[in-house]
Amino acid sequence: MDSSADTGRVSTAILTAAVLLGFAVLQISRQFFDPHSSLDAIPSFGIPSYPFGFYVGSWNFIRNGRAILKQGYLKYRGQPFKVALANQWLVLLSGQRLIEDVRKADDSLSFADAAKVMFQTEYTIGYEQLHDPFQMNVIRTALTRNIAACFPVIREEIAAAFKDLIPAKDEWICVPAMKTILPIVTRVSNRVFIGLLCRDPDYIKLTTQYTLNVSSNAQWLHVTPSFLRPLAARLFGHLEPATRAAMKHLRPILQHRIAMDDKYGPDWPEGDRPNDMISWLLDEARGHPTRRTVRRLTRTLLNINFAASHTTTHGILHALYTLAANLECVQPLREELESVVAAEGWTKQAMDQLVKMDSFLKESSQTAPTGAIGSVRMATKDFSFSDGTMVPAGTLLAVPVFAEHHDEVNYSNAEVFDPFRFSRMREQDGEENKHQMVTPTLEYLSFGLGRHACPGRFFAVNEQKLILSHIIMTYDFKLRDGVDEWIAVLIKANTTAQLMFRKRR
Ligand code: HEM
Ligand SMILES: *[C@@H]1O[C@H](CO)[C@@H](O)[C@H](O)[C@H]1NC(C)=O
Ligand SMILES: *[C@@H]1O[C@H](CO)[C@@H](O)[C@H](O)[C@H]1NC(C)=O
Ligand SMILES: *[C@@H]1O[C@H](CO)[C@@H](O)[C@H](O)[C@H]1NC(C)=O
Numbered sequence: 103m104d105s106s107a108d109t110g111r112v113s114t115a116i117l118t119a120a121v122l123l124g125f126a127v128l129q130i131s132r133q134f135f136d137p138h139s140s141l142d143a144i145p146s147f148g149i150p151s152y153p154f155g156f157y158v159g160s161w162n163f164i165r166n167g168r169a170i171l172k173q174g175y176l177k178y179r180g181q182p183f184k185v186a187l188a189n190q191w192l193v194l195l196s197g198q199r200l201i202e203d204v205r206k207a208d209d210s211l212s213f214a215d216a217a218k219v220m221f222q223t224e225y226t227i228g229y230e231q232l233h234d235p236f237q238m239n240v241i242r243t244a245l246t247r248n249i250a251a252c253f254p255v256i257r258e259e260i261a262a263a264f265k266d267l268i269p270a271k272d273e274w275i276c277v278p279a280m281k282t283i284l285p286i287v288t289r290v291s292n293r294v295f296i297g298l299l300c301r302d303p304d305y306i307k308l309t310t311q312y313t314l315n316v317s318s319n320a321q322w323l324h325v326t327p328s329f330l331r332p333l334a335a336r337l338f339g340h341l342e343p344a345t346r347a348a349m350k351h352l353r354p355i356l357q358h359r360i361a362m363d364d365k366y367g368p369d370w371p372e373g374d375r376p377n378d379m380i381s382w383l384l385d386e387a388r389g390h391p392t393r394r395t396v397r398r399l400t401r402t403l404l405n406i407n408f409a410a411s412h413t414t415t416h417g418i419l420h421a422l423y424t425l426a427a428n429l430e431c432v433q434p435l436r437e438e439l440e441s442v443v444a445a446e447g448w449t450k451q452a453m454d455q456l457v458k459m460d461s462f463l464k465e466s467s468q469t470a471p472t473g474a475i476g477s478v479r480m481a482t483k484d485f486s487f488s489d490g491t492m493v494p495a496g497t498l499l500a501v502p503v504f505a506e507h508h509d510e511v512n513y514s515n516a517e518v519f520d521p522f523r524f525s526r527m528r529e530q531d532g533e534e535n536k537h538q539m540v541t542p543t544l545e546y547l548s549f550g551l552g553r554h555a556c557p558g559r560f561f562a563v564n565e566q567k568l569i570l571s572h573i574i575m576t577y578d579f580k581l582r583d584g585v586d587e588w589i590a591v592l593i594k595a596n597t598t599a600q601l602m603f604r605k606r607r
Pocket of ligand 1: 213238241245406409410411413414417472476477478547548549550551552553554555556557558559561562563
């Protein structure tokens with residue numbers, strides 16, 4: 103008998119027992135003291151009314167969240183309603199008025215506090231990342247400003263990655279979509295983050311696993327009673343092993359860059375300081391010794407990858423499935439691309455002029471935002487909405503993005519994929535620069551809302567456009583038989599679907 107497997111099983115049993123005990127204690131204490139009793143005025147949805155109904159509702163929500171949100175949305179559109187999460191309520195806010203309240207209330211509705219609950223960030227991405235996320239400003243400013251300058255290397259990396267993973271042949275070849283596009287996207291982004299080390303398959307595998315581990319660890323930590331979390335995270339958590347594994351790859355390069363930065367600052371003698379994320383992070387870390395360690399920079403890079411790779415991959419995959427299901431869109435996209443590139447070359451300015459492609463990608467992200475809910479926030483103090491609804495400090499709030507995006511109120515034929523919906527709008531006088539994918543509005547929520555709207559969205563949109571451009575210029579492609587158009591409304595990009603490619607004819 104393998105004794106380590108035995109120990110594992112015993113630990114799991116103890117943890118499970120602890121979780122159940124925690125639930126029971128919570129349920130009993132609720133009878134005497136319910137911190138959220140002031141949420142009583144907000145109608146709940148999907149909760150059976152018998153004793154312990156909250157937990158049944160919570161279980162249903164885990165399995166069936168998207169459908170429950172959609173039904174709740176249709177019943178209460180424009181008014182708040184609440185659903186059961188594992189051990190607390192989630193209040194959903196829909197309609198322009200309430201969404202605008204969320205956008206404006208950045209101080210009293212906190213993104214970080216919500217992430218602490220939803221993603222258990224203290225244990226899954228690290229305490230210091232939670233309290234000093236200095237990469238945020240770097241992504242918002244330095245990364246965004248340098249997209250044009252980095253354009254040639256991004257393009258080079260895209261070409262190299264596709265050549266390695268999807269050779270352009272005269273016959274059709276079949277590739278597993280997720281397994282192929284995820285490493286490509288991660289490699290391309292990391293070219294800008296850490297340079298040529300992005301080509302190391304071990305490093306790529308590690309960063310993509312890290313993202314999945316953050317999510318899965320968050321799920322089980324969320325239902326673990328809070329007093330057990332530090333211990334459980336230390337025993338079973340991914341953060342420490344992942345950091346050590348990533349440091350193996352990153353230590354030599356980070357040590358070198360920190361040493362050079364200590365010696366020369368931003369002005370290296372030959373002027374050959376790399377223009378990449380490591381340099382920008384070091385710029386932001388100047389005068390902050392705790393940010394300038396190999397360990398801290400490693401974690402920061404892991405967490406940038408957490409925010410960047412799966413999100414962007416999901417977007418590309420979904421766009422490809424949608425394009426494969428609407429092959430008549432390929433021709434107009436190719437024509438636009440060829441004429442813009444003939445005039446502008448392969449530059450960021452060219453990407454800005456791809457109005458049809460922008461519309462296509464936006465419509466695609468609109469029909470499949472990365473989750474059924476978005477813009478999750480936590481009230482840091484008692485908060486009242488403009489319709490008079492009150493929520494106490496500690497309430498978790500979110501916008502039902504998927505339901506909102508599929509509502510006819512703002513989108514005619516919301517359920518029908520209309521690739522050039524937004525480029526048609528931009529043909530009107532005075533509308534030329536509106537309706538763009540990078541611009542969040544109260545009805546387009548794929549990148550979130552307000553001050554916390556995704557700071558990486560300019561990078562993400564340019565990267566997506568360049569990857570899609572490379573694909574339509576290089577290949578013909580289609581979905582393998584049997585995968586059909588209905589994929590286009592799935593919330594998660596199909597992870598097992600196969601795509602077929604051949605050299606463009
Ligand atoms: C298509 C790809 C992407 C999508 C759909 C996406 C979506 C989002 C969304 C919905 C949020 C939360 C906003 C809110 O709650 O209001 C967010 C936050 C964030 N995203 Fe993205 N994102 C993408 C790509 C990226 C990339 C490439 C980066 C980095 C290079 C990035 C970095 C971040 C960061 C750091 C935050 C946290 C913002 C904060 O705490 O204020 N994202 N993203
Ligand atoms: C992710 O979790 C898996 C399964 O527990 C583990 O084998 C792997 O090493 C972890 N990787 C990272 C980078 O967190
Ligand atoms: C969306 O719908 C709301 C409510 O009917 C309306 O006030 C708003 O102007 C619409 N926005 C767009 C872009 O159509
Ligand atoms: C994803 O695609 C595979 C392969 O064609 C198919 O068998 C499967 O049903 C699809 N999964 C979902 C959830 O649509």
